[in-house]
Amino acid sequence: MKKRAYTCGLDAAVDVVGGKWKALLLWALHEEPLRFGALKRLVPDISEKMLIQQLREMETFGLVHREVYHQVPPKVEYSLTDLGTSLNKALEPLGDWGEEHMATIEAIPRD
Template identity: 80%
Template sequence: MKKRTYSCGLDAAVDVVGGKWKALILWALNEKPRRFGELKRSISGISEKMLIQQLREMETYGLVHREVYHQVPPKVEYSLTDFGQSLNTALIPLGEWGEKYMARIEALPRPERRGAAAN
């Protein structure tokens, strides 16, 4: 695997938390460890396939810990590592900014994306 070189701290942070879902998963895990089904229900619009993919990436990055309980029925819980918690803490001001300007952001015209279906 090729080592990535970053131009600044923001570049590195966005690489780890980039995309639509990772910040929402971090936020959902902020309060307590959660099972897969709980996570899926708490994140509106995420597919099972996408949640699995994002959790695997986040586990690889060291943001999320996956605990497997060997019991019947099988039980798996996801929780934040200290590294993941530190990223969540860093995202709090961004969330506060989003809350403050949510109405303004919602009123903005949405740019069309290539290959995306019309809403």
């Protein structure tokens, strides 16, 4: 992965959590480690391919830890790292804002 220079903290944060899915996956993992299938059920609109891609990117950024248990059948769990937990906490006020204004946002006509 190529290193990037950021212009401000918000630029760096948006680079890490950008897109629709990462914030939802962070929230899904906030209580306990989860397996792939459980994550898919908690974020039902995400495709398997996108879920795999997002988890890999989050692992690269150090937000998620992937634990492989060598057993039959194989078991893999995903959990938040300290960095992922701190980002999740930073996103809480944004989620609160969304809850407060959800009706207004839902009423906005879209193409």
